Amino acid sequence: MRIDTDQWGEIMDSLTRNKARTFLTAFGIFWGVFMLMILMGGGQGLQLALGKTFAGFASNSGFIMADQTSEPYAGFQTGRRWKLQLDDMEHIKNLVPEIDIIAPLTFGSNANVTYQDKKSNRASIKTYTEDYGQVEQVPILEGRLLNEADNNQRRKVCIIGKRIKADLFPDSISPVGKFIKVDGVQYQVVGVNNKDRGGLSIGGQADRTIYLPYRTLITIYNRHSDVDLMTYTVKEGYTVSQVQDKVADVLKRIHKIHPDDTKAVQKINAEAIFQMIDSLFKGISILVWMIGLGTLIAGAIGVSNIMMVTVRERTSEIGIRRAIGATPTDILVQTMSESLVLTLAAGLTGICCAVGVLAILENNAGYPFTDTNFQVPFWTAMGAAFLLSILGVLAGTGPTLRAMSIKPVDAMREE
DSSP: OOOOHHHHHHHHHHHHTTHHHHHHHHHHHHHHHHHHHHHHHHHHHHHHHHHHHSTTBOTTEEEEEEOOOSSOBTTBOTTOOOOEEHHHHHHHHHHOTTEEEEEEEOEEEEEEEEETTEEEEEEEEEEEOTTGGGTBOOOEEEEOOOOHHHHHTTOOEEEEOHHHHHHHOTTOOOOTTOEEEETTEEEEEEEEEOOOTTSOOTTSOGGGEEEEEHHHHHHHTTOTTEESEEEEEEOTTOOHHHHHHHHHHHHHHHTTOOTTOSSSEEEEEHHHHHHHHHHHHHHHHHHHHHHHHHHHHHHHHHHHHHHHHHHHHTHHHHHHHHHTTOOHHHHHHHHHHHHHHHHHHHHHHHHHHHHHHHHHHHHHOOTTSTTOOOOOOHHHHHHHHHHHHHHHHHHHHHHHHHHHHOOHHHHHHOO
């Protein structure tokens, strides 16, 4: 295909004739595309960071905790403290058929953890059962998860976090199979949790948490059948909002709590939190596109204005070209090309600059954006370029129609 160098020379000559005007118009397109890409990349990075924070948790889960009563009932005074019990789970399972999985959690904090002469500070203890593993997935770096046999046989085994591993085994020695002491009791390490610090974790930072079988913990720490927190998931077709009040009502009947007491049973609806975050990002996405498209349209109007002024300034030239044989199609191609070149050049520059800024941000972002992808997907960038082409054509439509309507005789009379 032969390139018409004369036509391209005319396009560049027209755009560079008034450099300040061309630059300001191009900057409007550049800034619109740049901000659209930055907002989209930043929004994607934020969404991925939050996604990593909540990764591994069942989106249809809820949590129940015991708190002081706020109403006197059945001979008990206000302010009574009560505790969840392991037997409560069986009652809830039988009386609330919408429940799919229910699991107990019991915690400990500031545990004294040692291995030979090494020590790990600020460690938390948390129970683990196979049912709880379906509410919060524990990614394993080395070894295995705790199983039901560990729980039923009260085995002294544990899973440790990555920070604890680094404290106790600094020479990259695998801790699996080794025995560590937790509050003076020996446990065999059977796995290492691969979850990083900062993600959502119940009962302490994941990298400093030691998982023990539930029955092992309550036996060693003499917790009887106490449960600090009860977690559950609902069956398909139901929502946590529909079920959580039924669970609370069952607990109130068992523990003789006033039916209207709103503080004694604390409820956390993780499903509602996930839905809120999802709605938030949908709103952010819509807002980003509204801002970006608004800016782009404003830039396209600027391109249309500059092309209209350019056509008016070149009226005599257009008349002469028509008089010596230029067809309306030639005028159409010339004017449209100038509009398209200006729009695409400014827009693609904006995309490239945005990609560069997002790359710098991605490489230098700290927690919680470590290893987060801020880049705009390739096809999104291509879609933006295609949109720019359409805007460029639309921006040149008005000036082109004016240029085509000019009669040669009238044009040559213009001064």
